Amino acid sequence: GAVVSQHPSRVICKSGTSVKIECRSLDFQATTMFWYRQFPKKSLMLMATSNEGSKATYEQGVEKDKFLINHASLTLSTLTVTSAHPEDSSFYICSARGLAGDIDTQYFGPGTRLTVL
Amino acid sequence: AQSVTQLDSQVPVFEEAPVELRCNYSSSVSVYLFWYVQYPNQGLQLLLKYLSGSTLVESINGFEAEFNKSQTSFHLRKPSVHISDTAEYFCAILYGKLTFGQGTILTVHP
Helix, strand or coil: CCCEEEECCEEEECCCCCEEEEEEECCCCEEEEEEEEECCCCCEEEEEEEECCCCCEECCCCCCCCEEEEEEECCEEEEEECCCCHHHCEEEEEEEEECCCCCCCCEECCCEEEEEC | CCEEECCCCEEEEECCCCEEECCEEECCCCCEEEEEEECCCCCCEEEEEECCCCCEEECCCCCEEEEECCCCEEEEEECCCCHHHCEEEEEEEEECEEEECCCEEEEEEC
């Protein structure tokens, strides 16, 4: 099946710094990628949807200047958490939908655990 | 707006026992329904889905779920669980975007 990777799997950073998380589709081209955030004991919350070559669409309440998303190629999307604060600590998950994929099919990455000190 | 409620945050069972993980949803429009499974240190994997047709859908590893429109439910069942079924299970609905429930941690004890 289709594989999506994320890098890094864990990252610890100091408050005020920026962190970049990569999401790659390894064996297929992803026209659309999604970024989710998961809080402990809570469900995944969609943060934004990105289509290759265009600006991301952010969900209500998500600060687009804080969570920068770039989807420059059909196999790579990045999420940059700018000026990170402890409340940004969370589990970030990406998913991808392929060129030939059904509208209902998303492949998920293993997630990135961000800890901001 | 759509929402998904998984009524049990944790479900402990013994091996070979039956299990049911409950999922109810709220939506004013027709939606697609999914169950995803997340094993430790891995990404979410699609377990099964209901798009249309038969309301009973099955996975390759023995799980099944039944779409009940009148009760707005999509409960997940397995008649006999294995240790390897230990994981977190997420119910989700799709209408434009995926909306997830809070997740149910299934722990199968020997």
